[in-house]
Amino acid sequence: MMNHQKKCNIKILKNGPYLVTGNVPLSEKIIVSKGKINVLMDGRILPQAEEYALCRCGKSKKAPFCDNSHEKTGFNGAEKASRETYEDRAELTEGPDLYLLDDNRCAFTRFCHREHGKVWDLTENSHNPIYREEAITAASECPTGRLVAYDKSGKAIEPEYEPSIEILQDPEKQASGPISVKGNIPIESSDGYVYELRNRVALCRCGKSRNTPFCDATHISINYADS
Ligand code: FES
Known part of the structure; x- marks a missing residue:
């Protein structure tokens, strides 16, 4: 597990996508309410690859993957989140x-x-x-x-997680949700800074978070739909 973790990486490209390397398993999960609690159900089967680029601008027609729309739309992906622990x-x-x-x-x-x-x-x-x-x-x-x-x-x-990425969907809120990153995958800023290693983190993919690269729930207020 340690070796696998070491190889995994998410590199944030300047005004572009998240470049994921290291064969990180990718899946889609749907948030579903069950009485008073919420659970995750399996969504679409997504292709697996050693390396892939996930859309960060919210404009890809091939979401969750980047299709270079960020270039045409002039996406500003400046990272604003605090770097305190x-x-x-x-x-x-x-x-x-x-x-x-x-x-x-x-x-x-x-x-x-x-x-x-x-x-x-x-x-x-x-x-x-x-x-x-x-x-x-x-x-x-x-x-x-x-x-x-x-x-x-x-x-x-903390729950024990293998490195993995889940693309969240939130149909009850009429929105596509963030990228759930599990299992301490290093996330490297476009300026080279490596964010604090965390077992769980949610990355913005609607392109509108005020706390980039992390999700701040804006996808719900803008009804971000990835397809
Ligand atoms: S980041 Fe490339 S299409 Fe969204």
């Missing part, structure tokens, strides 16, 4: 048996909502083992990495 940016919620960090990078995928409430309330009531478990699930399933649950010894509770 997650822990420096995040706010702490302290529950009786769980900590929660939250950096507020929201893709509005709603995995923080569970059967018994939202992740923040569940954390505050984590003396109840059912709520504690639900808080951990709610935090861990957020594709943006916005939420991380920590046990009382301060150890992060």
Whole structure:
């Protein structure tokens, strides 16, 4: 796994796509609500390749892949996100048996909502083992990495992911969602800076995020549709 991880990379091209190398598995997932919670269902089968370019401008006719439309439309892909570490940016919620960090990078995928409430309330009531478990699930399933649950010894509770990329679709919000990057794949800025390695992160592909390269849920307000 380590060798595979080492070879994986996402390079952000200036005013262009995300260039993914290292045979990273690519799939499409659809966000579907089931009662009060959300789950991911399999979507279209996407082609696999050692190297591929994912559209970042929102204008490709071959999404999720780049078709060079960014050149015709004069896409401005300037990266605006803070480069401070997650822990420096995040706010702490302290529950009786769980900590929660939250950096507020929201893709509005709603995995923080569970059967018994939202992740923040569940954390505050984590003396109840059912709520504690639900808080951990709610935090861990957020594709943006916005939420991380920590046990009382301060150890992060993270799902184990192999490096992979999921193209999210959000039909209930009439939008195509972000690129969910899992498993600590390095993401390199167009200026060469390597972003903090994270197990989960959501990259913008509608071209309109105010926190590029990361998703800020703008795809919903603009009803971004990739096809
Ligand atoms: S980044 Fe190339 S078409 Fe969108």
